[in-house]
Amino acid sequence: MSNKVRTAVVGLRMGLAHAKAYAAVDNAELTHVVDLDAELAEQVAGELGCAHTTDWESILDEVDAISFATPHHLHHSQALKAIRAGKHVLMEKPLANSEAECQELISAAQEHDVRLMIAYVVRYLPAIRQLKALLDSGEYGTPISIQGWVRAHLEPRPPDSWFSRRATLGGGVLFSHGCHYIDILLYLFGDPTQVAHVGTRNGTEWLEGEGTSHAILRFPNGVIGSLMSSWGIVAPRSPARYQIHTTTGVLQLNNDMWTIEWTTPDGETEVLHSRPEDARPNVQYEVEHFLASIESGQSPETDGVEALRSHRAIWDMYAGDDLNAGGVR
Ligand SMILES: NC(=O)c1ccc[n+]([C@@H]2O[C@H](COP(=O)([O-])OP(=O)(O)OC[C@H]3O[C@@H](n4cnc5c(N)ncnc54)[C@H](O)[C@@H]3O)[C@@H](O)[C@H]2O)c1
Structure with missing residues (x-):
């Protein structure tokens, strides 16, 4: 069995750089790219050689970790669902739009023992x-x-x-x-x-x-x-x-x-x-850190608590x- 972390990227504007980074490193497998824009998802999947969908919740069983590069007001609900499904999350900045939402994500990640990292590239x-x-x-x-x-x-x-x-x-x-x-x-x-x-x-x-x-x-x-x-x-x-x-x-x-x-x-x-x-490429450095934190079980440097400081x-x-x-x- 492969030890590669199975990854998906949701939101393929800024998220394209995340997808390219997962595709480029040896310790991850980019299994899916996801966007509500089905044409965009298909095009990126063709470029990077992975599957695509418009519904990220439908592929939860097939991945270990998810990058979200989606509109800010969606960050909290998307991260919470992914964390509760036991997935590691790399969230584009900001972590969420309020202190209470950030705190809920931090607690959920602790409870479900998954890595939660803000993409402070x-x-x-x-x-x-x-x-x-x-x-x-x-x-x-x-x-x-x-x-x-x-x-x-x-x-x-x-x-x-x-x-x-x-x-x-x-x-x-x-x-x-x-x-x-x-x-x-x-x-x-x-x-x-x-x-x-x-x-x-x-x-x-x-x-x-x-x-x-x-x-x-x-x-x-x-x-x-x-x-x-x-x-x-x-x-x-x-x-x-x-x-x-x-x-x-x-x-x-x-x-x-x-x-x-x-x-x-x-x-x-x-x-x-x-x-x-x-x-x-810039995003590859942060993606490498995220994958290392998953492998080691250590909290990433820019975890939820660190995101809250800024x-x-x-x-x-x-x-x-x-x-x-x-x-x-
Ligand atoms: N680090 C950086 O320098 C940098 C630069 C740009 C954007 N960002 C961050 O990236 C995130 C996205 O920003 P953007 O500029 O790419 O936004 P955008 O609006 O241009 O693109 C968002 C993409 O997400 C897709 N999307 C939205 N909801 C979705 C859902 N539920 N499921 C699947 N796909 C969905 C949209 O179809 C769209 O393609 C934000 O958090 C933003 O702050 C970071």
Whole structure:
């Protein structure tokens, strides 16, 4: 009998990257791809050599683990059903749209002894691991401030789309996309002691929540941070993904998400990390971690409890923001 983890992917837009990753690794078998769009499911199944269906609940007996890359308001009910059926779950971010829903998933995963992981793809990128190691080494001075930028320019979605509405998306760009980068701030510096947020709909009027967001955080070690996230900015690039100013220079992670540069006050720049020859697609790193957690029985690094840390920071920010006050959590 094969030891491969039998996997399925539900939702084949973002989920296509999950399906390709399962198909590429040796310790998984991609048995099914699933989408309500039957044509899309058939096309992806043909490409990757697996079965397809529009009804994920009908294939539960044939899989050990499921990736969900579906609209946010469906995450809670889908994950709960899969967990109760004894399946390991890799859930695209966010884990769910409220604290109570996340808590229910965390308890269910414990009760049914299955692995529950949020697909925080950025967390598993080699450059992020390296950035943390560089900071923790103490060789690059004491960090003072971190700034992050993540931007895209999205085409307007229809007003009745799940993506346009705050209740189904769970917020705006900060909750939906900035959450990856808030997670990294907490990964590097711990839980914030103070947070604040302002957002605007200028340039993204099609979106009910904020389409451009400025978040600021204070960390226990005195470091202060800010993140700008946007789906409405037309400029082709941001200054970098992160810049970390320390007492002796600045560490910068470039927008390619591979290159880390160290610049000293005299202007000398050294490249500390760059894209290796054998780089794998981004989602493959997280999928490898998920499969390793299933094999070892250990909780994945970005399990439900870990997901809640970044979600809570964002909910706390929203609570103090005029545009979102009285919103989610
Ligand atoms: N990590 C990233 O960078 C990243 C990028 C984009 C999206 N995402 C996440 O991926 C998830 C999906 O986002 P998207 O942009 O692909 O959304 P989307 O609306 O473009 O696509 C969702 C897909 O899921 C399918 N679907 C919906 N309900 C289904 C069901 N019950 N059964 C089977 N299929 C179903 C739809 O037909 C559609 O093809 C979200 O959680 C989103 O936040 C992550």
